Each structure stands twice: as structure tokens, then as C-alpha cells.
Amino acid sequence: MFFGVGAYTTAILMKLGGWAFILTVPLGGLFAGILAFFVGLPTLRLKGSYFAIGTWALALALQQLALILDITGGPDGMRLPPYLNPSYFYYWMLGVVGGTFALYWILLEWAPFGLKVRAIREDQDGAMALGINPTRVKVQSFVLSAVPVGLLGSIYAYWITFIDPLSAFGDILTDQAVVMAVVGGLGTLIGPAIGAVIVFTFKTLFWAYLSDYQVLYLIILGVAIALTVLFLPNGLWGTFINYRDSSRGMRTQSVSRPRIDASEHSDEQEKGAPEHG
Amino acid sequence: MAETILKVQDVVKTFGGLHAVNRVTFDLAEGEVMGLIGPNGAGKTTLFNVISGYYPPTQGRIHFKGQDVSGVPPYKLAAIGIGRTFQVVKPFPGLSVLENVIIAGLCRYGTRRASEKHAWKILDFTGLADQADKSAANLTLAGRKRLEISKALALEPSLLLLDEVVAGLNPTEADKTIELILKIKGFGISILIVEHIMRVIMNLSDRVVVLNFGQQIALGKPADVARDPMVIQAYFGEDAA
């Protein structure tokens, strides 16, 4: 969705406003961020994950908007003057991706922000008792995740020189992003990157050999998600981390005090459940 | 008499018609330790959740340092000086003990470094410093209860709500925790403490509130409360009374 916002920002500003490409890219990111803020504000206040459906529903609504507005060119989409220099765009993409990764790394691994995020993920009620406002941190994270996507959308629009509601707000983009995150491992920085490599490799192979069976792609994405969630709920990276930690845990355990047994722990979690209600 | 820090006035909390807490009223003075006791299901934890902002009160008001804080969310209360522990301890299991405490300090000390320095002091004080790098999930029950106290302390609260921090510990561990609470009291921090174990309450508290079925049935000095016929009846049933 934020991808489409960035793409249309660039397309509209360049085509109708005559803006320079370089100026439209930050705006693409900015608008994506603003939109994320306003979507996140009401939906992230609520417990549960229906903010995910809310975002997804808004994507459909925006797609519809792009279909009926004049300035977006409706279903015909928008064409931009071609700029035939692929390496130019590679550098842009590399810059945005590298910058994003570096920023996230600093924020999540070094700044207080990362600790707050982890605290909320581990135990929201516990985090609140320590002065952390979960809604605020979640909205911040959501905006942070939206901005780079908006930037990439902006670049994409000028690179491909053609966007329409389907390519900018299309499901397949979202579907792939979900697969990347889930297969790689939710809530980690490395996981989705691994997921992306897998999805991209698979996609390339798929288009090379099976391009006649487009729908099959959808099914395979679905199967990948379902199987991962069923058997590797932490994704590839998360499973690896757990495996590594547990083997390391074994070693430390022999010298430290015996660990509380697992049944006691689970018991407490269950007792804790009604408190969340 | 020291100044009042917490004023609980006629607080009622209902869940779908059930009065979990019904018209509870008491004051807590600065530096005072108040025990909150009652049989299982008397509404102690619910009252804690109301005071610390997890549930808005259905009726009644709560004042903290003269300010009306009824229904104010927990993270704001934490920022103005109410620290609490949970009966079902809530460490962040995936994080180290040190990180757990750093998070609590962030709201007082903006940066991670300052908060870490503060966290070490707290851990030294609560005796967890030698386990600082351990994952919180690997602590013993006593360790986790102690971590709860450390986190609440890292907020530098002026009021501390302790929910069964002694229950479940063996006598040696329990004595250490009681000692710790007395030291905290020595700093002039007001404490509201829920505990089942009478010995703990009687030793620590200046005054005691007794709840039964959500109702406040007694309020006073521990020795007086222990002789109160209504309290005896609530604890030991009709025969004893």
C-alpha cells in the first residue's frame, strides 16, 4: 500500500507538477509516513492484530480511489517519461535499502527504541507498568516501516515509467511481502531479508520455467505461508536463533542453578491470560 | 502526620454485574507501608489493577499526590511515580536481566547508557547483579520476583505496589525479600503490599486494609485488625467467630 502511495506521489508530481524526480522521492516517503500515522493511530490502539486487516482494507480502498480519480489516470494508469539508465536506479535503490537497514540497525540495536519495541513484544502489560506507551511505540514503528516502502515506490514509478492501480496497490506485492516476513521470521531484522532472497530466487525460477501457470504462484505462496506457520512458527531465522540459543543455554545451565521447569512457566502464562481480557 | 500520597475514595470495579471491588476507601501517607489482605478472590489484584491504571474504576476516584489519576493509563502513572509488580511475574523472557531493568529506567533516564548505569545500581541493591547477563527466562522463581521489584524500583517511584512478591518463596528467600522491602521503606517510598502470608504483612505493614468479596471489612494497625471479629470470620469461617 505504501509502495503505491510513493509511486503515485512521484508520478503525479512529475507528470502534473513538472517536479524533478529527486524532489518527489522524499515526498513519497513522507506521504507514506503520514498515511501510516493516521492509519496506525486508531487501529494500533486496539489489542490484537486487526490493524493488519485495517491496513489491508485501506489498500483496497486506495486502489479503488486510484481507479476512479482523474489525476491518477484511473484504470489506465500513468506513464512517465523514460529515463534509460538502470544503474541510476540501482544506486537509488541501494541507497534507500542500505540507509534503511542502517537506520533500523541503530534504532533497534542501540537506541532505547529497540528495547521498548522488544519489551512490548514480550509483554505489553509489563511494558506499560514501566512507563512505555505501547500505542505510541507501535505507531512509531509502523511509520518507520512505511517510509522506506514509500521511497521505494517513488523510485519504482520512475524506473518502470508506468504504474496503474493494479501494479501499485496490487495484492501480489502484499502477498509476497507477507511470505518474505513469515518465512524469514517475524519480528527480526535479518529474517525478512533471508525471506526476500528466497522469494526472489524462487520467483525468478518460476517465471523462467512456469510462466504459463501464474495462478500456481499464488497457491505456492499460500502453501509456503501455511506450512511455515504450522511447522516453523518463528520462521527460518527465528528457528535458527532459538536452536543456537538453546544449545548455548545447555552449556550455561550445567554451571548455573537448575532452570525452573517448563510446566510451571506455562502454568503461569495460562493463569495470566484472564488478566489480559 | 506525613502528607497523603495516595487517596482511594469509594472505588468500585464491576465486571459484568459482579462487584470485584466494592466501595474501598483508604489513604496512604508518605513513607507508610500499607498491607492489603483478604481471602482468595477478595479483589486485591483487581484493586491493584485499578490503582495502577490497568482498569478504570467503575465508580470512585483515586488521587495520587493530590492529582486525580482515576482511569489514567499505566504508562503515565509509571512516569509520575507509581511502580508496580505483578502477581504473575512479567519479565521480558527473551531479554537479559540487565536489559529488563534498563527498559524500566528509560522513562527516567532518556538514554540507554544512563539507564544502564542506573540499572547496575538497582541490581546491586536487589542482589541480582551477578545474574545480570542471564536471560530473564532462566531465573528461578525467587530471581524473577526480585527482578519484578528491580524493574519497579528502576522507575524511581514514590509509591510502590507489590503484589505477592514473597508468596511461593522458601523461608530463606522470603526473609531476604522482606529485608529488601524494609530497605526500600527506609528510602521513604510508600508501599502498598498484597500478601497471603500473615507473618509478612504483620512484620512489614504500618496499617492493614482487609477485603472480603470486594468489600472493605477492616482498616487499622495490624495487631488491631488481627483481633477484628469480622476479619477472623472472613478468614476462618463461621465457627471461629
Added chain:
Amino acid sequence: MELLPQVILDGILIGGIYITIAIGFSLVFGVMHIIDFAVGEWIMLGAFLGYYLNGWTGLDPFALLPVVFVVFFGIGYLIQPAIQRVISGHRGNPLLMGLVFTFGIMLIIRGLGLTIFGFYSRSIPSKLAASSWLFEKGDFFLTVPFVRLAGLAFAVAITLVLHYMLKKTDFGTGVRALAQHKESAGLMGVDSHKTNCIIYGIYVGISAMTGVLVCTIFSMTPMEGGRYTVLAFFVVVLAGMGYLPGVPWAALFLGLIQSIFIVYLSASYTLLAVFVVLYIILLISPKGLFGRGW
């Protein structure tokens, strides 16, 4: 000519369909805290089963509803254990896991739907579709299409049956106990595994029947499932997550908004308009219209 009565009537008739779209979805959320991303896909599959059954047997779609229900009840019953596995156990954030898992199921069903049914839009013919009531009295003018009225009647019937089942039967008492508290319901002798499967089966069955209705009144393509997922979600959020009694009213409210927009503004803005309305309501009252959500 006065438009308003017709607008209100249309709104109520659309709202009736929204009830059936959302009521099973809300039930499942209320009992086992699953947000099923595939709800629109069940509707789509139901529509196509209805379409083919109608083609083979020539029976009226309304007569086919029980068959569709039974088939999809079975599917739901069989698939529930997989979902249960995903949302239970010691995983972080079961709600998200359920959501992601059903998202995967959605992709699979949509892909299969496109493979088997193709991209074309289908519609089930019904004898009721041709006729409608016409009221006319001077300036006052109302059209009531039979088929939509039948849809509303169906919605009301489903609502009443569910209400009866939950409030008056032993099974319903078990379900409500389960929704309140899992462990103690188990102690009281409620077989949570079986109850969950049945509830999920009922939900999938109702959704599939809704698909038959939608396909009779409007039309259906394999791509359209997502639209109904969004609608189900809107109604349920408006009603308050998991607050079943709110569903009919929220559905009717949404139907009215939609019909007002179609007539007075533009049909193409409806989804957007509904989104904006929902957004504002969530800002003001995060627990839905009645403040009773989860």
C-alpha cells in the same frame, strides 16, 4: 419523487446480506479468537459450489443452501484442528499467527479458485430474481426485489437460529462457557476441541451459504473474495470484535451508509466512504458502536 424510503429499504436489504457475511466471522472470533482472513474465500467457494450444483440439478439456489451448508460445515470441521494448532501452544502472539495462517489459506483457495473456475464472473439464476413487489401511492414509490427480500429473510433466520442455539441449548451454553474461560469450561465437561470444530464448521457453512446468496443477487468471480473479507471485517469491528449481538445492527448501519452513498454520491466511492466512517468510529469508540468489543 421521494428517494429516501427506497434508499433506506435498499440499505436494509444490503445490510441483511452483511449480517450473514459477518455473523459467523464474529462467532469464531468470539469463541476462539481467530480472525479468519479467508472468510471472503469461503463465500467465494460457496458461491461456485452453488453455481455448479444449480447447473447440474436445475434446483433453485435457495433450495441448495442446506447442501452447501453441509459440505462446507464438513470442510470447516476438518480444517479447524490445523488452525487450533497454530494459535495454541507456546507461540508468541497467537492472534497474529492465526491471521497469517488464514492469509495463507486465502491465497491457496484464491489460487485454486482461479485455476478451476477461471476469471469470469458467474451468477446463479433464481426464479425469485425476476419478480419484485411494487408499491405506488402518488409520489410514494418502492421496489422490493423478491430475491433480496429472501436474502434478508435468510439473514434474520440465521441470526435467530444462532441466537437460539447459543442461548437455549446445552451446546450453546458450552460455547459461551468456552468463550468466557477456556480452562474452567473444560473442567465443566465441555469438549473444547469438538466445540471449536463445530463452531468453525458452522461459520464456514454460513459463509458458504452467504456466497450462494451473493452469487444469486449479484455475481461472483474468484478474485472477489477479498472484498467480502473487508466487509466482514468492517461489520465486526463496527459491532465490536466478538460482540455477536452487535453484528445485525452494525450490518444494517453499514448497509444504510452504503446505499446512501450509492444514491446521493457515487457508487465508486462506497468502499472509501465506508472506510472513512469506520475510521472515525474507531477513533471515537475503539470498541465498536456499542463499546462492547474485545
